[in-house]
Amino acid sequence: MDAIEAIEKRRARRNFEERDVPKETVEELIRIASLAPSPYNSQPWHFIAVRDRLLVDEIQAAIRRQAARIWKMRPFLKLVLPSLRGERIREIIEKAPRQTIHRAPLFLLVCADDSWPNAEASCAYAVQNILIAATALGLGGTHIGGVSLINRDRRLISRLNVPNGFRVVDSLVLGFPRDTPATPPRKAVSEILSWR
Numbered sequence: 682m683d684a685i686e687a688i689e690k691r692r693a694r695r696n697f698e699e700r701d702v703p704k705e706t707v708e709e710l711i712r713i714a715s716l717a718p719s720p721y722n723s724q725p726w727h728f729i730a731v732r733d734r735l736l737v738d739e740i741q742a743a744i745r746r747q748a749a750r751i752w753k754m755r756p757f758l759k760l761v762l763p764s765l766r767g768e769r770i771r772e773i774i775e776k777a778p779r780q781t782i783h784r785a786p787l788f789l790l791v792c793a794d795d796s797w798p799n800a801e802a803s804c805a806y807a808v809q810n811i812l813i814a815a816t817a818l819g820l821g822g823t824h825i826g827g828v829s830l831i832n833r834d835r836r837l838i839s840r841l842n843v844p845n846g847f848r849v850v851d852s853l854v855l856g857f858p859r860d861t862p863a864t865p866p867r868k869a870v871s872e873i874l875s876w877r
């Protein structure tokens with residue numbers, strides 16, 4: 682499969698077969714992630730592969746708990762905004778209280794080293810490499826939003842062994858997909874491209 686075909690075939694996959702993703706395949710996906718560009722070749726990323734479903738449930742509960750705490754503070758939201766830097770406020774308020782981590786053989790946490798500029802963006806490029814390579818290998822997955830809320834749970838962060846100076850910025854479920862969803866419609870190129 683060439684790159685363009687893999688990009689076109691990649692879809693958000695949410696239903697998976699029971700079988701595990703082999704450790705070597707996970708390592709290969711992370712190697713391909715590490716080929717992504719980053720400022721000064723800083724490679725400001727770290728990945729935590731979680732196979733323990735109970736731990737995934739704990740992460741889901743932590744996202745919901747933190748979202749509920751923020752929801753309670755909504756009259757004062759403007760005051761707490763600085764401490765929510767980098768988190769998507771709308772996602773937190775509307776979605777995170779019900780956030781569901783789809784049942785998958787693998788849950789991948791993506792952590793950024795904030796001592797580098799644009800570390801979160803670099804992580805996003807690495808994650809896209811993973812999703813495209815996964816497609817080429819017959820795997821699939823999707824992002825799970827709101828996960829940055831778990832940074833507020835120091836106990837969980839230390840259980841997950843998030844390296845010092847890193848912050849959880851994204852997460853993915855991954856596995857062998859059961860179905861092939863249709864491509865959600867995209868904006869026309871004429872709408873998203875302008876020339877000057």
Ligand SMILES: Cc1cc2nc3c(=O)[nH]c(=O)nc-3n(C[C@H](O)[C@H](O)[C@H](O)COP(=O)(O)O)c2cc1C
Pocket residue numbers: 691692693694695823824825826827864865
């Ligand atoms: C930052 C981000 C967060 C997302 N969060 C979720 C999520 O929490 N749950 C989910 O099922 N899909 C999530 N998605 C997947 C999108 O819903 C999906 O990419 C979009 O609907 C377009 O579909 P496609 O990826 O199949 O082209 C997320 C995607 C991104 C980029």
